[in-house]
Amino acid sequence: MRHSLPIAPQFYVTAAQPCPYLAGRTERKLFTALQGDTAELLNDALSKQGFRRSQNVLYRPACAECASCLSARIRVADFRPSRTQKRVMRRNAPLTRRFSAPWATEDQFALFRRYLDSRHADGGMADMDIFEFAAMIEETPIRSRVVEYTARDGDGGTDLAAVCLTDLLDDGLSMVYSFYDPDRRGDSLGTHAILDHIEIAREAGLPFVYLGYWVPGSAKMGYKAQFDALEIYVGGAWRALRDPAAQTEIGRPRTAEPIAEQVARIDLPDSVARG
Template sequence: MSVAKTAPHLFLSTAHACSYLPTQTASTLFIDPRFPVTPELFGDFNRRGFRRSGDLIYRPHCQSCQACVPVRIPTEAFVANRAQRRTWDRNQDLRVYATPARFDVEHFSLFLRYQNARHPGGTMANPDAPTYLRFLIGRHCDTTFYEFRLDGALAATAVVDTLLDGLSAVYTFYDPLLLERGLGTYAVLWQVAQARRRGLPFVYLGYWVKNSEKMAYKTRFKPLEAYRNGRWSALLEP
């Protein structure tokens, strides 16, 4: 990690319900929100398994569990499988537009429809506009909202941070009526293609949890690297 004149304090949350494994409790290690984190320092933390939710930079830190594994795609080594190639081809009629990281009524409406259809009763079900923005936008990094449009209509939005060594897939939400298109998978494939085009070596996918069904899709992107014991190496689990 880069040496700073003053290192940020780290805090550990109290135990709370685990978002990934319903029978487990979790604790979260997070950086002092008051600390002035530069983009370079944010990138350093990201390479060491931290993620962000809005301005909060965190990572799971549970005494009895190490199920949350940071993963990333090495862009030059990545090879799409047959299903991913079909998804790529199926969505070539989409047009992608880069938009600033700010509130947009059309984005927010799609986000609400996605949450209500895909994650009913979840922590982000029916948020108000400020809560939505606090979740997706952070001041420590360069964030872009990429719109995927079908015949002019908004089909999906991918929230992406640009780092010095790659792209970080913060969150993607899409039209639940277009489920057969595989828009979540397509958004990751598109980010890999963009990272390659820009000479960026990685796409960071956040945490993979072996026994979490909703995280299983990440292991379909091969090769995949995992951060364990202070280093990145190939994820060998199926």
């Protein structure tokens, strides 16, 4: 007997688990698979609606009593670096940027492990081995690139300073995951990677750089609010972030919209929705 799989995406919800950003809260995610010829179309469309990619899955927070995780992106044309960010750019000017296909290397994994052990030793990725790392980098059904930043060492060679896994969307660049040399913490390499991606997008004529989720009240995510021309996805629309402190109201407990209604509001491309 022949069976044909539906092309139209099916949406699911994860079980509740402790929130990694705000103590005492739980999180759950609405997610769907990225597969087939429509993967790029779906990724482009759902990224504009607050979703993020992890390997071959697109997800968006769907927590029962919290709406703190806000998808954030920078309007490239309107961005102006602060004085501090200009200093970061000058400090890291000697770094060399290199693009490559999404292929994991031992040097990347070694840097990744040092980064996790220094910055996120108790996080959800703390136990990732090289095979899981390779899957994170390589399992992508869409256009992705690895952006490496290297520095000259004392012997005339190069050292890997920072790495970013980046997706190419139809309206911008999505910074999926970044990590850097913890011994160069004073160089603000995470900030540099974002600033450099803004420049890459500007050169390519792309209007946005997607940063993932900004979480008011979370020290881990506070740095994103320091960028000019930031937009957050709230109530089904992108809105300029005027006053980061005022957004704490969004994260207060609320009655969640039913999952079925959330799914019904998702706007799918015609070629994907038809199935």
